[in-house]
Amino acid sequence: MPTPSPLCFSPSQQVPRLLAALLLLAVALLAGCAIAPPRTDDPLQKVNRKVYAFNDTLDKAVLRPAAVGYRKVTNPPVRRSVSNFFTNIQMPITIANDLLQARPSQALGSTGRFLINLTIGVGGFFDPASKMGLPLQTTDFGITLARWGMPDGDFVMLPLLGPSTLRDMWHYPVDGYFFDPLSIIARTHYFNYGQYYLPQVLYVVSMRSQLIDAEGFLQTAYDPYAFLRDAYRQRRLYMLYDGNPPADVIEKLQGVDQPGFDPDELLEQQKQWEQQHADSKSAPAKD
Template sequence: MSKLRTIALTVAASAVLAGCATGPNPADPYEGYNRAMFNFNDKVDTYALKPVATVYKNVTPSFVQTGVGNFFANLGDVWTAANNLMQGKFGDGMSDVMRVGINSTFGLLGVLDIASEAGLQKHKEDFGQTLGYYGMPSGPYFVLPLLGPSTVRDAVVLPVDIAADPWQYKDPVHVRNTGTVLRVVDQRAALLDASTLLEDAALDRYEFIRDGYLQRRQHQVYDGEDGPRGKSEKPAQDDAAPAKPGAEQASADEPAGQAIMPAPAASNASL
């Protein structure tokens, strides 16, 4: 662990110095606003969400936490299936449909992830990825209030992802709201260890998270390829600095400690 932290600190320091030498990052023209919103989100996380998530993780049995995560991940698989089908990835889409069917029945409404045990791979797709798959540029990096890292494209279509989340239609309303709070706390609790490592490793946490997010987002949109038919997405990701080692694990879709209130359908697994 100490070696990992040393490497991360060295790379982060190099990136900070490089950033100072080359000027503003073209992928982040709104850096002034983004840093201010990052700091706001960080304060909310530090003084509200992280303490609650810590208590939740310490007092809630691990099997209960696993069940909560599985339940909401199963709901997320519904929109993932739709987006895979919209992208023409019919094999993955039908696999997602089967996952929902198996986990919703034999898995007790998704509390048990029977589908993964049966070899059905879990995917994660949202509408921003679908638009990116067909060539729509991501636009610049953009930090959302409470929701954390995003891009202009993904921020604009976020209402579609939210509307597609089955939990948004759960009645009665008090049950829906209680479940939403539980979902957020559970997802934040799952990232406690990653956020602690990030705090120890990064000299500039904002830059560390931004670069890791942009790289990982492009990887998600193009399924590991450089871009549509091998062409890199423009303008944001082409010019973004490479993510530092460990940033991908720490950032997830919304880096640890920054996605305070993840968009339900857009974040199947993480804050």
């Protein structure tokens, strides 16, 4: 029996680190819509699932405990300020890629946001730019390649980094080496004990701490791997089209343009699984 995809579409706006894909859960569940059929274009699925299991194990053993501890020793205003700082310090990635995409107006807006938050926002710990009508818009080298016509290629689950594609994975070395201020500082400064990596560690822990409240979505997903895979593809599609992809592109990704598509059948399968899932949770544990 085919597995119904746990995804539906909602017009929304990368947190490119270990298990950062959990943030996509909120994006994928913002609004109700037609259930999509199971994906068949995942030739690397066997390997991807093993990598996903490795990432999940590592997250539970290391990153999640660190994020929980971080939340215990900080309050929401502090965590918000730390998040604002890292969001702003990485704006040069967006600015550079806006220029590479031949979008000067977007680059100008991102530059203005970066400078306002860097100065009036006290180094980026506050976000006055949003209140001044300069909303956060992000892009990366994967989107740059897409805008110049490169297809996304097969879906890949990267060790430590999470979901990507054969095209999008190139944003890690390119953006990280050329445009990410944290990476540039780390490789151009020498400290005896590697202190230059501390901001990057704090960034990862900060991002992971923001995802704790969304973990329940993943735990109740029909297929967590498929959920993250399809959520990633959906989010990248909306990024590529600035939040407004054409209807035919959405239908192609959802699969509703395929012969034999039956949303009622898929919905019934989803309901059956949810009932089985609820029954297994309520069943008493055996000795």
